[in-house]
Amino acid sequence: MITMIAAAGENNELGKDSYLLWHLPDDFKRFKQLTTSHHIIMGRKTFETFPKPLPNRTHIIITRNKDYNKKGAVVVHSLEEALQISKDDLQPFIIGGGEIYKMGLSVADKIELTRVHGTFNDADTFFPEFSKEDWQVITEVEHEKDEKHKYAFTYETWVRK
Template sequence: MIVFVYARDAHYGIGKDNGLPWHLPADLRHFKRTTTGQTIVMGRKTFDSMGGPLPNRNNVVLTRSRSFQAEGAEVIHSLDDVLQLSKQEAIYVIGGAEIFALLWDICDKHIVTVIDEKFEADTFVPPLSEQEWELVETVPGPIDEKNRYPHEYRTYVRKQAK
């Protein structure tokens, strides 16, 4: 199973200058709860932006570069490598945009934090089609002095072909 985990703004922005355009601690906690103990797959730029592997997760970096090495992470180089991993266990794809684009049509589930604000972004995801995706869970996120933006956590699963 291939699961995407990401946050997006009201205009489907997910990033700016290889980082997040917002600061939302509740979303970071949600991300940690969702991915701890799991295999996470990311692109090289995402890995570099984090400054190293995330603790308590099996970190996998997908890159075209055969010479790239990532201390504390497994490095893979192809879509076939991703598919082999996903046959063994659920994999949680955490970005970036190139990896999402590569796997978008074969993803099984989206766990999305939807932030009800528009931010300056340079990286986007497409909207999820109601014909292809079923919203199965919506949980409101907290709003307080540390979490200033209205947001909710949504889970979508791919609809079965009829």
């Protein structure tokens, strides 16, 4: 099962200049819980936002740059290569950014989407639109705004019909 995992605003905003537009500690904890011990597939720009590779995960970086090399990660040049490398993982995760999500939408079986209840006009990266005819939400868990979270959000789990 190939899973895309993302946090997106009401208009599918993901970030600006390769960084998220919000800080949601509980969402970070959920991301860690879901992705630990799995392959995480991402673009080069997403990887470069990490101060170091995330522990207990196999990092697969997709880049067009044939000379790109990063210690602690597997570098590939297509989504197909990334999926081949992660074929023994029962649930590899596609973690972004925007271009990688667009490629992943056609192969994903599941979307773990944190819907951030806000709009962000300065976003430059977006989660792709997906058809409610092809996908159905199977769980929704709401999280209210609080002292640690500037925005309310909902964890949505979508599966392909």
